[in-house]
Each structure stands twice: as C-alpha cells, then as structure tokens.
Amino acid sequence: MSALEPHIVDRDRKTGWIEVICGSMFSGKTEELIRRLRRARIARQSVEVFKPALDERYSEDEVVSHDENAIATTPVDAASQIVLMAGDADVIGVDEAQFFDSELVEVCQELAAEGRRVVVAGLDTDYRADPFDPIPQLMAVAEHVTKLHAVCVVCGAPANHSQRIVPGEERVLVGATDAYEPRCRQCFEPEPVPVERPRPHTDVIERAPAAEASAEADEAAARPADRADAEEETSPAERKA
Numbered sequence: 001m002s003a004l005e006p007h008i009v010d011r012d013r014k015t016g017w018i019e020v021i022c023g024s025m026f027s028g029k030t031e032e033l034i035r036r037l038r039r040a041r042i043a044r045q046s047v048e049v050f051k052p053a054l055d056e057r058y059s060e061d062e063v064v065s066h067d068e069n070a071i072a073t074t075p076v077d078a079a080s081q082i083v084l085m086a087g088d089a090d091v092i093g094v095d096e097a098q099f100f101d102s103e104l105v106e107v108c109q110e111l112a113a114e115g116r117r118v119v120v121a122g123l124d125t126d127y128r129a130d131p132f133d134p135i136p137q138l139m140a141v142a143e144h145v146t147k148l149h150a151v152c153v154v155c156g157a158p159a160n161h162s163q164r165i166v167p168g169e170e171r172v173l174v175g176a177t178d179a180y181e182p183r184c185r186q187c188f189e190p191e192p193v194p195v196e197r198p199r200p201h202t203d204v205i206e207r208a209p210a211a212e213a214s215a216e217a218d219e220a221a222a223r224p225a226d227r228a229d230a231e232e233e234t235s236p237a238e239r240k241a
C-alpha cells in the first residue's frame with residue numbers, strides 16, 4: 001500500500017474507507033482527486049463524483065483541470081443528496097468539500113460503512129488560517145489523510161496558507177481565486193493584504209496545473225491591464241519628482 005494512495009477496493013471483502021485530500025488553495029487537491037478517481041476507473045470500478053452546487057467556477061457538470069483530466073461530476077445542494085445519488089458506485093469522490101456542512105461527515109461514514117471508498121478533497125483552513133469545517137472532522141475519522149502544499153509566492157517555501165489579497169470579511173469568495181495567493185507560515189498574514197503583481201513566485205499560480213487555479217485566475221494573472229494600472233499609478237508621482 002502506497003503512503004499516498006491506498007490500494008483499490010476489494011469488492012469481495014466489502015471494506016470501505018475514507019480518504020481526505022486537503023491543503024491550501026493552489027496545492028493541487030482537485031488534481032490529486034482526479035488522479036485517484038481516474039485510476040479507479042482504469043481498475044474498472046464505478047465512480048461517482050459530487051461537488052457543492054454553489055461552486056460555479058467551472059462548467060456545470062465536470063470537475064475541470066487544465067490537463068484534460070476532467071471527470072464528470074454532479075452538483076448537489078446538500079450532502080444528504082450524495083447518499084441518494086451515489087447508486088452502486090464503488091468509489092465516491094467529493095470535491096470542494098469545505099462548502100458542505102457537518103452532515104458530510106455522517107454521509108461519508110455511512111458510505112464507507114457500506115463498503116465504499118470515499119475520497120474527499122477540500123480546503124483545511126480558511127483565509128484566516130482557522131480550521132475549515134467539516135474538513136477537520138473528516139480528517140479525524142478518515143483512514144487516510146494527504147496534506148498537499150502549494151508554493152509560497154513570497155519566498156518559494158512550501159505553502160500551507162491561502163493569503164487573502166483583497167479586502168473583505170466574507171469567509172469564502174467563491175470563484176475568486178485571484179483574490180488569494182499561497183503563502184508559508186512565515187509570510188502569511190491573517191488580515192487581507194493588497195499586493196502588487198507580479199510576485200516573486202507568482203508563476204506557481206499561473207502554472208498550477210489542475211490545482212484550484214481557475215480560468216479566471218489565469219486570465220487575471222495574464223491580464224496586462226494589471227501591470228498597466230500599476231504603471232499609471234507610478235507615472236504621476238514620477239512626473240512630480
């Protein structure tokens with residue numbers, strides 16, 4: 001059994017379990033979820049994938065990654081719907097799990113008790129670095145936990161935090177990946193801090209393969225307007241000087 005990924009389901013023994021894939025934004029959680037589910041499919045297991053309906057960053061019916069590994073997924077309004085819609089699937093994936101409420105823990109326990117493999121991916125902390133329910137509870141009851149890291153845009157160290165770089169009190173800005181950047185413990189600041197791009201290591205966001213880098217984030221990062229704005233801001237000052 002690999003440390004990163006448990007062996008595939010033995011259908012005769014009816015042994016289920018829970019795997020949690022967690023980490024900050026841009027750490028590649030969705031990519032890892034897709035990788036595991038694709039392997040299960042190759043092993044001829046039936047796979048169903050769910051995500052919260054509020055995650056409208058991507059197309060309606062698939063978990064999208066940049067490398068064409070998209071897997072069809074079903075948006076659901078509540079965790080309880082997963083039980084109803086899972087059918088006879090051997091393997092059940094859940095993406096963006098932090099947007100479900102605590103009912104998700106019971107749902108995953110129930111599915112695992114039925115002998116299914118449950119793979120859950122989600123943010124383990126919010127932008128203030130506080131544990132993001134229900135991921136901590138899922139980590140506690142899971143058989144396997146994989147914590148992934150992004151790369152700190154400031155210093156290049158492994159990043160465990162999602163730094164908010166636009167003002168606001170909301171816990172979650174859905175679909176606004178350009179409102180965050182990955183940072184390590186040392187560079188992280190709990191209050192949102194406006195930053196000017198490009199950053200020393202911003203290319204880790206632009207090149208984040210599947211990760212949580214959305215199309216919008218890519219567009220925002222690539223948008224020359226950002227740099228044009230910065231130049232405009234400095235120009236008047238330069239003229240004065």
Ligand SMILES: [Zn+2]
Nearest residue numbers: 152155184187
């Ligand atoms: Zn750092």
